[in-house]
Amino acid sequence: MRTFAYSRADSVEHAAHQTTPTAAFVAGGTTLLDLVKLDVMRPSELVDINTLPLKNVEWLDDGRLQIGALVTNTDLAHHPEVKQHYPVLSQALLAGASTQLRNMATTAGNVMQRTRCPYYRDPAAACNRREPGSGCDARHGLNRLNAVLGGSDACVAVHPSDMCVAMAAIGATLTLSGPQGEREVAFQDFHRLPGDTPHIEHDLADGELITAITLDPPLAPAGSYYLKLRDRASYEFALASTAAQLSLDGEMIGEARVALGGVGTKPWRCPEAEAALVGQPAEMATFERAADIALGGATPLEHNAFKIPLARQSIIRALREATRLARQGGKQEGLA
CATH class of the missing domain: 3.30.43.10 (Uridine Diphospho-n-acetylenolpyruvylglucosamine Reductase, domain 2)
Known part of the structure; x- marks a missing residue:
């Protein structure tokens, strides 16, 4: 070192x-x-930065919940306001890592989490994200765990965070502080697609740090669910995951939020799929159509084509479970 x-x-x-x-x-x-x-x-x-006063979770006057950058994943997952009003976030955090890691990991650190692509983590491999212009060994190597959405010729690395998938579905704003003062960035604009510059992963300037993440007002009444599919049940990174939220007007879907993990180069919000859900009956045919739309642009590599049907099932199952919970009045909490 x-x-x-x-x-x-x-x-x-x-x-x-x-x-x-x-x-x-x-x-x-x-x-x-x-x-x-x-x-x-x-x-x-x-x-x-551990001594900075960035550990509060509090409601703002406009109905949004603001989370300090240094709130640990454990404290956030078990916070009563999160469990009651944003259970999908609690579920995602508890699915994401062991208790020991959650006790140390912070909210902002999770947002800034780097890819687990083995070629990125191996200095002997070619990786444009680590060393611009060196190439991407993943494209023609062992790419079972790589992305099917948002990739480019330069990079197909998956964003690894579970928490960020839930935040993408909820909608959020990041507060950034730096030498030029304070500014806000929409969560969906913060992580960048790789394009030709995969080494530029986020919209954070030199000297800037995340000081808070503010969640959009919760859907109410709503059902939400985070489903994570992985090689093993215990603290593994997602092969495919879905954060789903929806509200019902009778048997019709009023509002819907869908985001994917394990398949995209950034936390993957699905606005076209959401639009296909709104105003439609909450039934399997609707969920299947939305899943097909969400994955319409997926491009598999040699070893990861299985992720497309896997993600499709993840979307359908998460929407089905969110519907069941919405019919119960949205009474739910994070996973035990």
Whole structure:
């Protein structure tokens, strides 16, 4: 492991003005420290932000829930307001990692989580995301776990987060602070598609850090469900996952939100599928049609074509379960 400097920020302003382009912020460090040890990330300095006052969860006057950047995944998953009003987020967090990791991982750190593509994590492999212009060994290598949505000739790495899939379905806004002050970015605009520049993963400028994530007002009354399909039941990354929310007007769907994980290069919101659900009867034919629309642009690689029917089933099952819960009045909580 390469040497680096270490410092501790005592305010958001201090953190924003303390960093250089080769520095990195560290909170839980559950991804960052792994990548430093693997020589994938090479920060010249780690700026510890754990003492910053960014650990509150509170309602805003406009009906949105604001989550501090340093709220741990454990605290967020079990927060009573999240369990009651955003159960799909609690479910996704509890499906995402072991208790030990959730106790350390932070909300902002989860948003910034790096891909688990083995070629990205291997300095000997060609990876445009890690080293621009070097190529993408995943496209013609072992690509079973790679993306079928949002990929490019330069990169097909999957975004690994479960939490971000739920936030994409809910809708959210990120508050960013940096040397130029504070600004807000819509959650769906924050993570970038790889295109020709896969090394630019997000809309975060040098010196900026996430200080809060504010969730859109909850659908009410609504049913929601997070379904994660994986190789093993215990704390594995998703092969395909779906976060689904919907409200009912009688037997017709009033509002709908659908986002996918495990199949896209970013947390994958499905607006066309949502539009196909609204105003339609809450039945299997509707769910199947929406699933087909959501995956209409999927492009499989040599080893991951199975993800398309798997994701289709994930969408259908999540919508079916969200409908069942909506019919019960939306009474639900996060997974145990």
